Amino acid sequence: MKDKNHSQKPTHSATAIAHPNIAFIKYWGNRDDALRLPLNSSLSMNLDGLETRTTISFDESLNADSLTLNGILQEGAGLARVSAFLDSARELAVQRGILKPELQKRYFAQVVSENSFPAGAGIASSASAFAALAMAVDGALGLNLPEAQLSRLARLGSGSASRSIPTGFVEWHAGQDDESSYAESFAPPSHWDLVDMVVIVDRGHKQVGSSQGHPLARTSPLNELRVAGVDERLKVCKNAILARDFEAFAWATELDSEWMHAVMRTSTPSLRYWTELTELILWQVRYWRQQGHALCTTVDAGPNVHVIGTQNELDFALPALKALPGVMDVIVARPGAGAGLI
Numbered sequence: 001m002k003d004k005n006h007s008q009k010p011t012h013s014a015t016a017i018a019h020p021n022i023a024f025i026k027y028w029g030n031r032d033d034a035l036r037l038p039l040n041s042s043l044s045m046n047l048d049g050l051e052t053r054t055t056i057s058f059d060e061s062l063n064a065d066s067l068t069l070n071g072i073l074q075e076g077a078g079l080a081r082v083s084a085f086l087d088s089a090r091e092l093a094v095q096r097g098i099l100k101p102e103l104q105k106r107y108f109a110q111v112v113s114e115n116s117f118p119a120g121a122g123i124a125s126s127a128s129a130f131a132a133l134a135m136a137v138d139g140a141l142g143l144n145l146p147e148a149q150l151s152r153l154a155r156l157g158s159g160s161a162s163r164s165i166p167t168g169f170v171e172w173h174a175g176q177d178d179e180s181s182y183a184e185s186f187a188p189p190s191h192w193d194l195v196d197m198v199v200i201v202d203r204g205h206k207q208v209g210s211s212q213g214h215p216l217a218r219t220s221p222l223n224e225l226r227v228a229g230v231d232e233r234l235k236v237c238k239n240a241i242l243a244r245d246f247e248a249f250a251w252a253t254e255l256d257s258e259w260m261h262a263v264m265r266t267s268t269p270s271l272r273y274w275t276e277l278t279e280l281i282l283w284q285v286r287y288w289r290q291q292g293h294a295l296c297t298t299v300d301a302g303p304n305v306h307v308i309g310t311q312n313e314l315d316f317a318l319p320a321l322k323a324l325p326g327v328m329d330v331i332v333a334r335p336g337a338g339a340g341l342i
C-alpha cells in the first residue's frame with residue numbers, strides 16, 4: 001500500500017463512479033443469501049447519465065466506519081451494510097498480503113457517496129452504490145483486482161451491483177460458487193442505441209427492499225417454474241440484443257418481468273409493487289407496440305416503469321409518456337459504461 005499523505009498513520013483514498021443498470025432478464029432469489037449467489041443468471045444494460053460517485057478514505061486513526069450519503073450521515077441498517085461490505089474487502093486485502101492482519105479489524109474508512117439521480121426514482125441505487133464502492137476500495141487499497149473479481153466483490157454488497165462493474169450490455173453468470181458468480185460485458189454501450197425512459201409514478205420508498213425480498217422467492221409455488229425458463233429467455237434476449245432484433249428483445253424482456261412479479265405476488269408474504277398507474281402504462285406501451293412502435297416495458301421492485309425503446313422512438317414516446325395522467329416525471333438514460341476510478 002502506498003502512503004498517500006506521508007503521515008505516521010497512513011490513509012488511503014480513492015474516488016470511483018458507477019452507473020445503475022436495468023435488468024432485462026431479472027435476478028430474483030438467491031441460492032446463498034449471504035454470498036448473494038443468485039438462483040439464475042441475469043442480463044442488463046448500464047444507464048448512462050445517472051451515476052453514483054463515491055470517495056473512500058481508510059484511516060488508521062478512525063474508530064469506526066462512517067457513511068455519508070447525499071450529504072447526510074447515515075446510521076443503522078445502511079451503515080451496517082456498508083461496514084459489512086468493507087469487512088469483506090479488508091479480509092480480501094489481508095488474504096492478498098496488502099493489509100497487515102493486525103489491521104483487518106481496525107482499518108476503518110470514511111465513505112462519502114453522492115447519487116446524481118433522486119432517491120425513490122425507480123432506479124435501484126444499490127447497484128451503482130456497491131459497484132462504485134467496490135471500485136473505490138480497489139483503488140484505495142491498491143488491490144488491482146481484475147474485472148471479474150471486482151464484479152464478485154460488488155456482488156457481496158448487492159447482487160445487481162455485480163452487473164454495474166463491466167461496460168454496456170452485461171450478463172451476470174449465476175455460477176456455482178463465489179468464484180464463478182460474476183458479470184461480464186457482451187456488447188459495448190455503442191452496440192445498440194436503446195433508451196430507457198424511467199416513468200415515475202410514485203416517489204415513495206418501497207415497503208420491502210430487494211434484500212428482504214430475495215429470501216421470499218422460495219416461498220412462491222411459481223419460483224421453480226420461473227427459474228426453469230430463465231436460461232431460455234436469457235438466450236433469446238442476449239441473441240436479440242446482439243442482432244438488434246427489437247421484437248424478440250421485447251418478448252423476452254416483458255415476459256421475464258412478468259415472471260418475476262408473478263413470483264413476488266405469490267410469495268408469503270405477498271409482494272405487490274405495482275399500482276393502477278403501473279398497469280396502465282404497461283397496457284399503453286403494449287398498445288403503442290401494436291401500432292408499430294419499438295417500445296417495451298420492464299418493472300423492478302417498485303411501481304415505476306422502465307419503458308425501453310430505440311432512440312428513434314424518443315420523440316414520440318417521451319411527450320406521450322409525460323402526458324399520461326399521474327405521471328410525475330420521465331428520466332431518460334442510454335447505454336452506459338462500467339465502473340471506473342477518477
Ligand code: PMV
Binds near residue numbers: 126158161300
Ligand atoms: O441487487 P438487488 O438485491 O437490489 O436486487 C435487484 C433486484 C431487481 O432489481 C428487482 C432485479 C434485477 O435483476 O435488477
